[in-house]
Amino acid sequence: SQKIExxxxxxxxxEGKTATLTCNYTNYSPAYLQWYRQDPGRGPVFLxxxxxxxxxxxxxxxxxxxxxxxxxxxFHITASQPADSATYLCxxxxxxxxxxxxxxxGNQVVVIP
Amino acid sequence: ETGVTQSPTxxxxxxxxxxxxxxxxxxxxxxxxxxxxxxxxGPQFIFQxxxxxxxxxxxxxxxxxxxxxxxxSSELNVNALxxxxxxxxxxxxxxxxxxxxxxxxxGPGTRLxxx
Numbered sequence: 009s010q011k012i013e014x015x016x017x018x019x020x021x022x023e024g025k026t027a028t029l030t031c032n033y034t035n036y037s038p039a040y041l042q043w044y045r046q047d048p049g050r051g052p053v054f055l056x057x058x059x060x061x062x063x064x065x066x067x068x069x070x071x072x073x074x075x076x077x078x079x080x081x082x083f084h085i086t087a088s089q090p091a092d093s094a095t096y097l098c099x100x101x102x103x104x105x106x107x108x109x110x111x112x113x114g115n116q117v118v119v120i121p
Numbered sequence: 122e123t124g125v126t127q128s129p130t131x132x133x134x135x136x137x138x139x140x141x142x143x144x145x146x147x148x149x150x151x152x153x154x155x156x157x158x159x160x161x162x163g164p165q166f167i168f169q170x171x172x173x174x175x176x177x178x179x180x181x182x183x184x185x186x187x188x189x190x191x192x193x194s195s196e197l198n199v200n201a202l203x204x205x206x207x208x209x210x211x212x213x214x215x216x217x218x219x220x221x222x223x224x225x226x227x228g229p230g231t232r233l234x235x236x
Binding site: 012044049050051052053054057097099106107108109110111112113114 | 123125152154156161162163164165166169176177179211213215217223224225226227228229230232
């Protein structure tokens with residue numbers, strides 16, 4: 009069956025350190041992968057997109073890697089700040105011409121001042 | 122804020138009732154997707170509308186139906202509500218279908234509780 013797995017345990021991290029989140033998938037052939045941030049009671053907010061032929065993408069303090077052999081994406085927040093505390097969702101898209109997304113459950117990050 | 126609005130923000134219904142949720146997409150966007158997010162889970166794709174036509178559906182029964190209007194706003198209708206329909210319902214709008222190019226903008230969601 010198809011699965012998108014993110015760590016169910018919250019990641020507690022000291023301010024200024026790098027937070028690293030993992031997204032593993034099974035029985036998907038993603039054309040692209042996206043990461044979203046979701047705050048309690050709010051809708052997800054798009055952060056980054058990486059395509060299947062790309063290894064790494066960066067945006068300000070965020071970095072995403074995508075390894076289609078390992079079927080894994082890593083999401084890094086460098087120099088983390090308390091304002092980065094949120095749940096982060098990975099989402100897969102299997103068709104370039106379709107923006108239907110399959111989401112993981114999300115991974116909560118808590119940045120401790 | 123994304124410019125995507127949803128109404129109502131919260132709703133309580135009883136089993137067997139019907140509900141209509143509304144979404145106003147961001148200006149210039151012709152594509153709306155609906156997702157269901159149960160507590161502690163990621164969003165699950167319900168269906169998508171592109172220029173007033175359904176363009177893809179997830180694994181949801183026919184009692185979940187939708188509409189998109191000429192102004193590209195959208196409705197999600199759920200008939201014969203079940204307890205498991207309790208969730209946050211999210212709509213997302215984009216300016217096209219190309220997921221690798223088009224960012225989707227999510228609304229704040231409607232929290233539905235079925236008793």
